[in-house]
Amino acid sequence: xxxxxxxxxxxxELNLTGATVSRALNNRKGTSEDTRRLVQDTAERMNYRRxxxxxxxxxxxxxxxxxxxxxxxxxxxxxxxxGIESMANQHGYSVLLYQSxxxxxxxxxxxxTFLSSRVxxxxxxxxxxxxxxxxxLEIKERGVPLVFFDRANDSLNIPSVVIDDxxxxxxxxxxxxxxxxxxIAHIAGQQHLKIFKDRLEGYKAALTAYGITVEDELVYFxxxxxxxxxxxxxxxxxxSKPPDAVFAVEDFTALGAVKEIKDKRIxxxxxxxxxxxxxxxxxxxxxxxxxxxxxxxxxxxxxxFKLLMELIEDKGDVHVQKRTKIVLEPLAAFRQSSMRR
Amino acid sequence: xxxxxxxxxxxxELNLTGATVSRALNNRKGTSEDTRRLVQDTAERMNYRRxxxxxxxxxxxxxxxxxxxxxxxxxxxxxxxxGIESMANQHGYSVLLYQSxxxxxxxxxxxxTFLSSRVxxxxxxxxxxxxxxxxxLEIKERGVPLVFFDRANDSLNIPSVVIDDxxxxxxxxxxxxxxxxxxIAHIAGQQHLKIFKDRLEGYKAALTAYGITVEDELVYFxxxxxxxxxxxxxxxxxxSKPPDAVFAVEDFTALGAVKEIKDKRIxxxxxxxxxxxxxxxxxxxxxxxxxxxxxxxxxxxxxxFKLLMELIEDKGDVHVQKRTKIVLEPLAAFRQSSMRR
Numbered sequence: 001x002x003x004x005x006x007x008x009x010x011x012x013e014l015n016l017t018g019a020t021v022s023r024a025l026n027n028r029k030g031t032s033e034d035t036r037r038l039v040q041d042t043a044e045r046m047n048y049r050r051x052x053x054x055x056x057x058x059x060x061x062x063x064x065x066x067x068x069x070x071x072x073x074x075x076x077x078x079x080x081x082x083g084i085e086s087m088a089n090q091h092g093y094s095v096l097l098y099q100s101x102x103x104x105x106x107x108x109x110x111x112x113t114f115l116s117s118r119v120x121x122x123x124x125x126x127x128x129x130x131x132x133x134x135x136x137l138e139i140k141e142r143g144v145p146l147v148f149f150d151r152a153n154d155s156l157n158i159p160s161v162v163i164d165d166x167x168x169x170x171x172x173x174x175x176x177x178x179x180x181x182x183x184i185a186h187i188a189g190q191q192h193l194k195i196f197k198d199r200l201e202g203y204k205a206a207l208t209a210y211g212i213t214v215e216d217e218l219v220y221f222x223x224x225x226x227x228x229x230x231x232x233x234x235x236x237x238x239x240s241k242p243p244d245a246v247f248a249v250e251d252f253t254a255l256g257a258v259k260e261i262k263d264k265r266i267x268x269x270x271x272x273x274x275x276x277x278x279x280x281x282x283x284x285x286x287x288x289x290x291x292x293x294x295x296x297x298x299x300x301x302x303x304x305f306k307l308l309m310e311l312i313e314d315k316g317d318v319h320v321q322k323r324t325k326i327v328l329e330p331l332a333a334f335r336q337s338s339m340r341r
Numbered sequence: 342x343x344x345x346x347x348x349x350x351x352x353x354e355l356n357l358t359g360a361t362v363s364r365a366l367n368n369r370k371g372t373s374e375d376t377r378r379l380v381q382d383t384a385e386r387m388n389y390r391r392x393x394x395x396x397x398x399x400x401x402x403x404x405x406x407x408x409x410x411x412x413x414x415x416x417x418x419x420x421x422x423x424g425i426e427s428m429a430n431q432h433g434y435s436v437l438l439y440q441s442x443x444x445x446x447x448x449x450x451x452x453x454t455f456l457s458s459r460v461x462x463x464x465x466x467x468x469x470x471x472x473x474x475x476x477x478l479e480i481k482e483r484g485v486p487l488v489f490f491d492r493a494n495d496s497l498n499i500p501s502v503v504i505d506d507x508x509x510x511x512x513x514x515x516x517x518x519x520x521x522x523x524x525i526a527h528i529a530g531q532q533h534l535k536i537f538k539d540r541l542e543g544y545k546a547a548l549t550a551y552g553i554t555v556e557d558e559l560v561y562f563x564x565x566x567x568x569x570x571x572x573x574x575x576x577x578x579x580x581s582k583p584p585d586a587v588f589a590v591e592d593f594t595a596l597g598a599v600k601e602i603k604d605k606r607i608x609x610x611x612x613x614x615x616x617x618x619x620x621x622x623x624x625x626x627x628x629x630x631x632x633x634x635x636x637x638x639x640x641x642x643x644x645x646f647k648l649l650m651e652l653i654e655d656k657g658d659v660h661v662q663k664r665t666k667i668v669l670e671p672l673a674a675f676r677q678s679s680m681r682r
Contacts, residue, residue, distance in 0.1 A: 062457075062458075064454055064458065066437075069413075071419070072410075072413040072418070072419040072422060072438070073416055073419035073420070073622070075414055077413070078412070078413040078414035079414070081413060081440065082442075085440065085442070085447075089447075094439075094450055094451070094453075094454035095439070095440075096407075096437045096438065096439060096454065096458075097413065097437065097438035097439065097440065098435075098436070098437060098438065099422065099426065099436075099438065101423075101426070106426075106430075109435055110435070112435075113405055113435035113437065116403075117403075117405065117437075117458045255626060259626075281414070282623045282626055282627075285596060285600075285623060285626070285627050286626050286627060286628065287627070287628035
């Protein structure tokens, strides 16, 4: 291979000091926007390649962030990651992903891997099976910036970007009421996860607001899966007074519900309405297309990255150690499965 | 935080030498299976935490592998990653993912990030837009083991795990012939990607084997997307002698085809048959459910990891520098969209 281009080479080429070139390359304060651009363009033209290990030892930064996602097979997370990546790219950061597969053991291993790879910060969405959070607290203890997205735990005092799940559930349930459904059930998720608890509360609040009594037998507690959606419908239809609509805690559960209702030859949306949550990409492809609540995923990713950047930049500044929480608005994404009017 | 448990502590606890404990922890040869297990269990019980930076400096290994995937939103790759992770977990490796978003620029950045994070090896599936491969050759030059999965390039002389795309396409086309369809079209993908080229060849070979003339006008070249599937159907149905079935190069294209055919009120599978490729998770959820070819994704991930392990273990051994290629069998996954008999 050829001579390796160094910061000194770029400095010589541009008649600048090495310190200025270094600051410009690392996006640090103290250089003008023009200089920064000139240096970065020149570095690219000269095929400069930062030795990240050396850079990391000098600066304490790697310009890599780690993202813990519960599953790469849920489009929701893929979409949030797109938002994260688009911002990271603009800021010269690389994004590494780690799948927890919804298991705390993997989550711990991912965090350990990120910490030993010396990432500059971590974004994470908590695994469904996680009920103990010491591995997240260790990130904090080590002084590495951490931001939760979507699945957060408020008691940990860690910044987060979430959507208003309560409001999303309220909008979904209100929509079913306005479509004229009379007995609206809810397929709930694991209640140790705040997002699922909030959705149950939003469902109850909408019924109450419209003068409808909340009936315990119309709330089914599932485990957030296609199978659980099917089981919920089997149970709900066996009631002496079965429901005529269901708000499911998320779209895979709603998909299972739709399948079971279709198998029972009940017409959707005429005789039975279904609304899910998350606006998964399959929603528009199934028949009938699935009504859902959109979580502004790309925006969530962008906001989470911005919050993390602030923590990285202001590391050590006590002010930002205060909890920050960004709450995004849920959006209606109603389709055939609930539109009978 | 408490006293950090070291290898010396574990050695003292078990009355072994530090070298033995170290070998056992690092899964190196020279310790019995029993000793290895005892040491690893004890390390876990004592809450031993390997300092990976120190370990890496000593051993030259990080026990991290990097995986470049074109997109986390394609279930196919999520499923391959599951296979990789299950093996990696057994072998004490952590898996980091990087999304190329089908763009060579991102692919380069991902490789750079992995190399500077000192991963022990890289698994990669080539981005659709990549036509120049120097960034992959650089991995080789740096002496870091690399294995391609699914989307490989044979001319680079890099080990790979792929499925027999030619055979998969042959099986899909033969199935349509046996179902009695008379004019079978193909929606092809970008021909610089070997997998798509092989599928076109397999389609042609099946027609020829059954004495059916291959007609150029029945092959539509798309860009592998839902929109492209719709456009293909619009074009094919406008022909003076339109087809009555289509084999699409992959499932998103097939999904677009199904949507367009349904919009035109043509009955599937009675009047028109559709088969895709990849066995994406949405296949069984759409109406009609989509026939496809299964690529043994989890197995592909496992084989790719095993091949990479061999390269990492035998690094420097010239024998394994020879090209290795593992070809998996495609499996039929036929559903409603093509089963008219």
